[in-house]
Amino acid sequence: MLDVTKSEKSYADGKILKSVTEGVGVVTFNNPDKRNAMSLDMWEGLGLALTELRDDEEVRVVVLVGAGDKAFVSGADISQFEKTRHNAAASEEYSRRSEAQRALLGNYPKPTISCIRGFCLGGGMQVAMLTDIRIAAADSQFGIPAAKLGIAYGYDGLRNLVSLVGPSWARLIMYTGMRIDSAEALRIGLVDRVIPTDELWGETMALARTISSNAPLAIKAAKITIAQVLKEPADRDMAAVKQIGLDCMDSEDFREGRRAFMEKRKPQFKGK
Incomplete structure (x- = not known):
């Protein structure tokens, strides 16, 4: 799927990968056995990768992508919840430890692109909405199942959702926990382009190279x-x-x- 790369590096026991190609930094969520579900270690690894790409003068644009063909990021790693988010105090600590990485991505000085294939749910939506541009494969699915888990999604995530799709669609997505396909996501403004699945990576990299070649x-x-x-x-x-x-x-x-x-x-x- 990915082009030949250089400067390859891994974080979070290999669950976050970083590489640079033709002025484009690529961060890969590499936890395909769990559909790239995000653990705290992965959040922290993401922060390290983004910081290094931010400080690399060769890099002019950063692409985020999920490993495999099943998911961009399918959400938070729920198997960790009993340990990291089992009550209000633990959840607050989880949010505090991942807040710096979310802020880093949200205020990133270089253009960022989410290349989305398969599931983009919950925490995956949070990551994607923090990037500047969202390119989705035709087979992508989106949703925020917080209401099905009994948790609050948080102010920053909902602010970004409302800014993209408006308050009515935000309510519908949040109240129902529904999943929407890529065509609906494009129609309501959640994603910017939908690409045939087998052309997704090539089109995303072409867009990234176009941005990289500009001033x-x-x-x-x-x-x-x-x-x-x-x-x-x-x-x-x-x-x-x-x-x-x-x-x-x-x-x-x-x-x-x-x-x-x-x-x-x-x-x-x-x-x-």
């Missing part, structure tokens, strides 16, 4: 500005928006973009 500062400007648009007016950091705009206009990449346009060639951006 990193211009993409950073878009990411920062969109994030501020989504905040309440009183909470917006307009100084940050102005500064990244100035950085773009003064950048070597802007000069390169102008020269490449005039010379009718593909620009070579450096993110400076």
Whole structure:
């Protein structure tokens, strides 16, 4: 499924894999026997992989993908619940230990893409909704079964769900615990594109390479500005928006973009 890669590394006893190909960082949820269900160790491994990719100047975009053909992430590892989330205090500790990784992904400075095949449920939805773009295979299924488990999904997860699908669909998904297919997910705005299953990885990597070849500062400007648009007016950091705009206009990449346009060639951006 995956392209030939370099800089391969593993975390969480091999359940999180990291690699870099052509400026694209890839993080793989590698727990296929449990349909890539997320344990605390995997959350912490995800954080380590994302931090290294964030700090790698060669990497301009990060793709998250599940190993195998059954799931992106099928949710939290429920077999751990008796140990890690058996009551309110334990659940609070679980949330605290995974909060840093969720915040890291939600505020990631580089573009992120979820490549989704098969089940994307519960905690998997939380991961996918924290990324910038969600590309799904035609055979994908989505849902949040919190109501069937007797747990609350949490403010951040529901804020992201409401921002994507609106309050009415969020209520329907949460109250029923229903699963929806990729066509419905596309219709309500939960995912951005649906691709034939056998073309999913190729199309996702083509999209990632397109983003990687564009000007990193211009993409950073878009990411920062969109994030501020989504905040309440009183909470917006307009100084940050102005500064990244100035950085773009003064950048070597802007000069390169102008020269490449005039010379009718593909620009070579450096993110400076």
